[in-house]
Amino acid sequence: MAAPCLAALLLFSYLPLLGWAIAFFDYKPGYKLLDSQFTGFKYFILAFQDPEFAAVLRNTLAISFLGLLASPLAVVFAMFLNEMRLGKVKKFIQTTTTLPNFISWVLVYALCYIMFSTGDGMVNKLLLHLNWISAPLNPLANPDIVWLFQTGVLIWKTLGFTAIIYIASIAGIDQEQYDAAAVDGAGRFGKMLHITLPGIIPTFITLLLLNIGSLLSNGFEQFYLFNNGLVQSKIQVLDLYVYRIGISQNNYPMSTALGMTKTIVSITLLMTANLISKKLRDQSIF
Template sequence: MSNLENGHAVYRSFVTKERSKLPSGRLTLIAMAIPCVIALILFCYLPLLGWSIAFFHYKPGLNLFKSGFAGLDYFRMALDDRELLPVLRNTLAMSFLGLLVSPMSVIFAIFLLELRSKKLQKFIQTTTTLPNFISWVLVYAICYFMLSSGDGMLNKLLLSLNLIGQPLNPLADPDMVWVLQTAITAWKSLGFSAVVYIAAIVGIDQEQYDAASVDGAGRWSRIWNITLPGLMPTFITLLLLSIGSLLGNGFEQYYLFNNGLVQSHIQVLDLYVYRIGISQNNFPMSTAIGMAKTLVSILLLMTANQISKKLRDQSIF
């Protein structure tokens, strides 16, 4: 009994000692988080004060509060702009095309991990992930080199094979804009997007695959019954986040590929806001559009999250 009592005494002293360390440990963690919180406030929340520009007749260089109060005038001007509807059409069309091709990352990740050769697997993963780190300026240069109507490599190849009678010009064809931009985005992001799904596949319990193999399940059966269900939570989470950014296609890609021939089909909301604010010097109206875009995106995210919660009992918050 004395040994047992001694053991309890040692355990109580150990627990007391560890508990005494908790406050200082928590303070250390809080201190480590303070720089991140400050950066979050400075770069994410403090700029929201700029939304006040949307309610004033603001001009650069003038005191904001000495400018005339505009109320909701710039929101009405944005809604009355006839150009806004085609811009929203382009934005939503390319966003939905992006959602349609999003399962490609899942399929690619599954097939990549099914390769038996580890060297080939690493080579493919490296080469497909690399485009994500290439700037859009270089991507445009590559596409111009490949697809331009003059000296483009694609035109030279097709003309030499007598497959076309005259050069193609995909970069200046409005009917090809949506498909072309979706394909370029998919090529650039495929490998990097697959990294998340590769990590999710690796996290699936290997014993499930072993048990399925013992039961006689083949490769396709294991993929269908184990891998895909294991990936669904990750896919649903990323899909919900994508729905929240339906109105935010990005800026650099469409700014670089924009030209007078395709502007009617490539001008997305971010590019439109840039043109209104910077090119036309209408900062209040561009701020109003950007503010409305943020609020609608939050509403879309919350709606999609609630639908997912009811249908699959799964949500991101």
């Protein structure tokens, strides 16, 4: 039963690693790799010396750290959702907050454009009608708020789905602990603080470690769709930069070198965070 899974893992996760060899050759599509000139670490050096690389790394880390800071929101949301007693309202909230996770980024961008465009945007029309603003807002083309705006869109899309993981973790907490706390006079907030929260901390730590390992991987679709000439200096993250170097500029060795470096750094970050967690809390993911 495990054979198909192992085959898929080898085929899609390990076999493509052979392509890392492109980073060490002056490779051109249509030619055999061994017929290309060996360049050593030339493209690694060129990648790090690129004037854009510093800005791209800044954008990547800034958006990733904002995502890490927002990660406790799913914990709080799951805890309060679990405490709701009205079943129909609880299901409605859980459904409406989980649904965005299954919407493609293309539709998310279309929705944001309908909501926030300067011409016929619903938000601008409402705020102008209420006289709360004197001129239309344009968050889709404002480089000063692009990090916060993209983080907000990501939270809206993933909050409900991430909360499902914590709700499942809450379901695994021994109910007798709540009964004992009630006998001792603990209220609902007391139970949440002293039983529910400690019960889901291990799950939170596990997801946090995985997120730390993905600091350099913000994703591609979101930033590719929301990218435009006005915000490119703040929205171009590493995944988008690798795509532009490889596909748009046909510099496959340099894009491979960047992707290879990103993978090695991500593994190092994950191992380091896991080691620190094991030392401090005696808890790790492997």
